[in-house]
Amino acid sequence: MxxxxxxxxxILYKDRKYLKRLVKGLHLSVRGHAISxxxxxxxxxxxxxxxxxxxxxxxxDILLLGFKRGTQVIYPKDAFYTAFKLDIRHTDRVLEFGxxxxxxxxxxxxxxxxxxxxxxxxxxxxxxxxxxxxxGLCSNVKAFNMNFADAPLEDEFFDACLVDVKxxxxxxxxxxxxxxxxxxxxxxxxTTNQVSRLLSSMANLxxxxxxxxxxxxxxxxxxxxxxxxDQMPAHTAYLLFGRKRI
Amino acid sequence: MxxxxxxxxxILYKDRKYLKRLVKGLHLSVRGHAISxxxxxxxxxxxxxxxxxxxxxxxxDILLLGFKRGTQVIYPKDAFYTAFKLDIRHTDRVLEFGxxxxxxxxxxxxxxxxxxxxxxxxxxxxxxxxxxxxxGLCSNVKAFNMNFADAPLEDEFFDACLVDVKxxxxxxxxxxxxxxxxxxxxxxxxTTNQVSRLLSSMANLxxxxxxxxxxxxxxxxxxxxxxxxDQMPAHTAYLLFGRKRI
Amino acid sequence: MxxxxxxxxxILYKDRKYLKRLVKGLHLSVRGHAISxxxxxxxxxxxxxxxxxxxxxxxxDILLLGFKRGTQVIYPKDAFYTAFKLDIRHTDRVLEFGxxxxxxxxxxxxxxxxxxxxxxxxxxxxxxxxxxxxxGLCSNVKAFNMNFADAPLEDEFFDACLVDVKxxxxxxxxxxxxxxxxxxxxxxxxTTNQVSRLLSSMANLxxxxxxxxxxxxxxxxxxxxxxxxDQMPAHTAYLLFGRKRI
Amino acid sequence: MxxxxxxxxxILYKDRKYLKRLVKGLHLSVRGHAISxxxxxxxxxxxxxxxxxxxxxxxxDILLLGFKRGTQVIYPKDAFYTAFKLDIRHTDRVLEFGxxxxxxxxxxxxxxxxxxxxxxxxxxxxxxxxxxxxxGLCSNVKAFNMNFADAPLEDEFFDACLVDVKxxxxxxxxxxxxxxxxxxxxxxxxTTNQVSRLLSSMANLxxxxxxxxxxxxxxxxxxxxxxxxDQMPAHTAYLLFGRKRI
Numbered sequence: 007m008x009x010x011x012x013x014x015x016x017i018l019y020k021d022r023k024y025l026k027r028l029v030k031g032l033h034l035s036v037r038g039h040a041i042s043x044x045x046x047x048x049x050x051x052x053x054x055x056x057x058x059x060x061x062x063x064x065x066x067d068i069l070l071l072g073f074k075r076g077t078q079v080i081y082p083k084d085a086f087y088t089a090f091k092l093d094i095r096h097t098d099r100v101l102e103f104g105x106x107x108x109x110x111x112x113x114x115x116x117x118x119x120x121x122x123x124x125x126x127x128x129x130x131x132x133x134x135x136x137x138x139x140x141x142g143l144c145s146n147v148k149a150f151n152m153n154f155a156d157a158p159l160e161d162e163f164f165d166a167c168l169v170d171v172k173x174x175x176x177x178x179x180x181x182x183x184x185x186x187x188x189x190x191x192x193x194x195x196x197t198t199n200q201v202s203r204l205l206s207s208m209a210n211l212x213x214x215x216x217x218x219x220x221x222x223x224x225x226x227x228x229x230x231x232x233x234x235x236d237q238m239p240a241h242t243a244y245l246l247f248g249r250k251r252i
Numbered sequence: 253m254x255x256x257x258x259x260x261x262x263i264l265y266k267d268r269k270y271l272k273r274l275v276k277g278l279h280l281s282v283r284g285h286a287i288s289x290x291x292x293x294x295x296x297x298x299x300x301x302x303x304x305x306x307x308x309x310x311x312x313d314i315l316l317l318g319f320k321r322g323t324q325v326i327y328p329k330d331a332f333y334t335a336f337k338l339d340i341r342h343t344d345r346v347l348e349f350g351x352x353x354x355x356x357x358x359x360x361x362x363x364x365x366x367x368x369x370x371x372x373x374x375x376x377x378x379x380x381x382x383x384x385x386x387x388g389l390c391s392n393v394k395a396f397n398m399n400f401a402d403a404p405l406e407d408e409f410f411d412a413c414l415v416d417v418k419x420x421x422x423x424x425x426x427x428x429x430x431x432x433x434x435x436x437x438x439x440x441x442x443t444t445n446q447v448s449r450l451l452s453s454m455a456n457l458x459x460x461x462x463x464x465x466x467x468x469x470x471x472x473x474x475x476x477x478x479x480x481x482d483q484m485p486a487h488t489a490y491l492l493f494g495r496k497r498i
Numbered sequence: 499m500x501x502x503x504x505x506x507x508x509i510l511y512k513d514r515k516y517l518k519r520l521v522k523g524l525h526l527s528v529r530g531h532a533i534s535x536x537x538x539x540x541x542x543x544x545x546x547x548x549x550x551x552x553x554x555x556x557x558x559d560i561l562l563l564g565f566k567r568g569t570q571v572i573y574p575k576d577a578f579y580t581a582f583k584l585d586i587r588h589t590d591r592v593l594e595f596g597x598x599x600x601x602x603x604x605x606x607x608x609x610x611x612x613x614x615x616x617x618x619x620x621x622x623x624x625x626x627x628x629x630x631x632x633x634g635l636c637s638n639v640k641a642f643n644m645n646f647a648d649a650p651l652e653d654e655f656f657d658a659c660l661v662d663v664k665x666x667x668x669x670x671x672x673x674x675x676x677x678x679x680x681x682x683x684x685x686x687x688x689t690t691n692q693v694s695r696l697l698s699s700m701a702n703l704x705x706x707x708x709x710x711x712x713x714x715x716x717x718x719x720x721x722x723x724x725x726x727x728d729q730m731p732a733h734t735a736y737l738l739f740g741r742k743r744i
Numbered sequence: 745m746x747x748x749x750x751x752x753x754x755i756l757y758k759d760r761k762y763l764k765r766l767v768k769g770l771h772l773s774v775r776g777h778a779i780s781x782x783x784x785x786x787x788x789x790x791x792x793x794x795x796x797x798x799x800x801x802x803x804x805d806i807l808l809l810g811f812k813r814g815t816q817v818i819y820p821k822d823a824f825y826t827a828f829k830l831d832i833r834h835t836d837r838v839l840e841f842g843x844x845x846x847x848x849x850x851x852x853x854x855x856x857x858x859x860x861x862x863x864x865x866x867x868x869x870x871x872x873x874x875x876x877x878x879x880g881l882c883s884n885v886k887a888f889n890m891n892f893a894d895a896p897l898e899d900e901f902f903d904a905c906l907v908d909v910k911x912x913x914x915x916x917x918x919x920x921x922x923x924x925x926x927x928x929x930x931x932x933x934x935t936t937n938q939v940s941r942l943l944s945s946m947a948n949l950x951x952x953x954x955x956x957x958x959x960x961x962x963x964x965x966x967x968x969x970x971x972x973x974d975q976m977p978a979h980t981a982y983l984l985f986g987r988k989r990i
Contacts, residue, residue: 051434064339093310188297198690205475217471225463229451240976444936484732543926556831582824585802680789697967709963717955721943
């Protein structure tokens with residue numbers, strides 16, 4: 007499909023990527039090479055224009071390069087694994103507690119029937135709404151700008167749950183209550199101290215506890231000199247999982 | 253929901269997991285503790301029976317514990333990341349080349365509109381069909397027991413592609429041809445020699461090349477003595493990604 | 499040099515290693531292949547005898563295969579890094595607190611002028627002495643079977659210090675006292691909870707604090723199919739370092 | 745011991761480290777805080793001066809912060825492990841082929857009786873000599889600015905060998921020849937292609953082949969919020985080891 011004005015484009019220049027909105031009159035300059043956005047209109051995905059390739063941004067591109075960040079955005083390596091680990095089907099209703107910038111919501115919404123997401127900060131709530139609108143994501147998401155503790159929710163209402171807040175242990179009983187029996191809850195946690203504290207709190211409410219971290223190592227793509235990149239992220243978050251016991 | 257005869261159950265005993273089909277008269281014995289399958293019928297997900305918890309197996313449980321393996325099954329850590337990386341939407345048609353035991357197919361089918369999967373080995377083809385049938389998966393999958401090279405496929409037919417075969421470079425032009433412009437192809441590759449060879453072959457057909465590995469490290473879940481497990485998988489596969497250039 | 503009776507030999511059979519003492523009349527059988535120790539006498543290091551290679555065991559071989567273990571032996575990957583990190587010179591006097599099986603002592607003794615090592619358990623103390631005697635190590639080591647808290651030691655007596663005990667924070671002030679100004683102390687710690695507790699205790703006594711872990715990944719050595727081993731150790735210990743502040 | 749003019753000092757400011765030579769009249773400024781070198785003279789190691797700590801630089805500090813680099817300096821995580829792996833005793837003669845900036849030489853020289861090191865590049869040779877002189881290292885090292893291929897060396901002359909050059913396979917037979925029977929040779933290699941090529945060449949000359957990589961992950965030292973650093977080195981080198989077979 008060809009690029010139209012107002013759409014987003016991923017522009018590659020060697021190892022660099024730029025996510026831009028196609029507005030006439032603008033251009034991108036990289037190291038002495040320039041590409042005019044006017045020239046991208048009508049071009050095909052995957053086409054080469056001078057030194058540049060033009061592509062439709064993938065969900066990963068959008069999360070990494072396109073989303074405005076009110077807070078730390080969850081990494082694709084963590085988000086993609088976690089979403090599947092929640093074992094969601096297209097008819098499922100999923101709870102997200104801690105919308106943040108809405109990145110995890112966008113991933114969950116691709117697997118779920120609907121996602122209900124709660125965010126107490128008005129600033130983050132607005133950033134998330136804006137992010138989804140900008141990239142046409144999350145049409146099956148109900149977002150609430152409220153404290154999860156105050157949310158009027160039926161018992162055993164959700165098929166899966168994702169919690170990404172600072173003090174998850176304070177809301178653990180409510181999370182447990184609104185989750186269906188045996189279903190999975192995931193937690194995204196930055197420090198070992200929080201992991202220990204959360205594990206202690208979970209023991210009587212959840213079973214099949216798992217704590218893990220995902221590490222992703224990229225390689226340079228020169229086939230004659232194959233080797234890993236020089237640097238990699240050493241830590242983003244610990245991921246915790248448990249299933250509701252009764 | 254309560255367990256019924258003929259269903260699958262995940263039985264937890266401390267850190268151990270067993271995936272079983274509920275057949276009357278059978279039971280599971282672990283270290284001197286026994287659970288009769290008769291006693292599980294009618295019980296709720298997440299319920300404790302003696303020393304055991306009973307749960308519905310998740311997709312990850314099914315892939316790791318339930319699938320018969322004709323060949324190496326792709327690991328969830330790799331499959332879950334790869335599936336999202338392919339940037340699949342519910343209306344998309346996805347190609348899988350190399351069905352194997354059907355594990356990756358099951359993951360792709362949750363994100364895609366439909367999956368077309370090709371497997372040349374009759375043995376693997378039958379194992380995959382059986383695996384899906386056993387666990388009620390892959391209703392949107394078309395499986396072909398044929399050589400991908402012989403498959404009569406239109407150009408630019410697929411929105412994404414996953415290749416997991418020994419010599420992917422031999423089929424690269426056809427893979428490129430049946431993929432839509434700019435769309436992503438993923439490769440699952442065990443050795444660095446194959447990575448080098450594939451990268452060389454891809455350079456003129458694909459752009460935005462990425463090579464990476466996913467490492468997953470589990471922790472022991474004792475909150476007073478938090479530490480990683482003693483052992484972890486050091487390697488399953490290198491993951492390669494590229495987008496069709498034109 | 500040629501092998502003599504009573505010496506230790508490292509016998510390789512493909513990827514397997516065996517550390518044996520050369521006693522006449524004995525032999526080693528591996529998968530249907532046998533090597534008589536009689537036949538090794540007089541042979542050269544590096545020589546091939548049937549399907550086997552015979553070598554002098556290195557320090558790493560001795561620590562991994564030869565040392566009797568009363569407790570967890572420190573891994574070479576951790577021991578080798580830590581020993582150099584202590585910045586020891588041949589004229590230095592090094593303190594080890596927690597002799598254990600004597601593996602770390604053997605590593606330290608190669609860099610130091612002398613090592614003073616303390617072990618409260620009589621069983622471990624005897625195992626360590628026996629290990630060193632068996633392999634002719636640690637001639638510059640003074641080993642004490644006593645509680646470090648009771649050791650009559652001058653202030654600022656040691657040039658470096660290695661602590662490998664369960665509750666290092668209880669001895670921290672004494673460790674600090676016997677160490678020379680600005681010199682390094684290393685700690686070997688298995689859990690994150692202990693790391694947190696030790697860091698809290700160290701803050702006023704030590705500066706230049708570091709916490710790290712060493713991960714070692716082996717590869718299969720087939721040049722046509724280069725790839726990492728399937729499994730690797732995921733965790734042995736966290737290593738902490740600090741320098742005495744005044 | 746107290747600091748004297750002309751000596752090197754490691755200055756800590758929070759998480760930052762600076763290695764400086766104490767020259768009167770100079771000072772260090774970090775984020776609005778300044779320390780005059782005059783004020784450090786006569787101070788003790790480990791002492792706090794304003795916001796700064798002053799310490800004697802360790803070998804690791806010197807390699808990371810003090811050595812001039814003509815080429816990539818080997819990382820301490822790799823150098824420290826490799827040096828011990830060579831199984832060197834104080835009476836041993838060690839060969840280094842590829843002096844580079846002299847970092848590995850400095851590590852080897854602490855374990856060996858003497859190190860003979862060869863460097864073909866005059867520029868690197870001079871950098872290495874200068875590095876050792878600056879920090880008072882390597883008094884037991886014989887450095888040669890010549891092509892290793894031309895070095896007049898007796899057979900079975902060295903107890904261990906370290907090779908860090910671009911095309912080690914070209915010199916493999918000579919390396920093998922000058923090494924004593926059964927002794928260890930280590931190679932430092934950046935790419936998988938080189939690893940494959942070197943492994944192929946080694947098969948008939950060496951046994952007990954090992955390929956591995958060392959990964960080091962640092963943690964932030966806040967005990968209340970223990971977590972790994974955000975970034976880590978993903979790759980420095982593959983380490984290969986083999987023992988001379990006959």
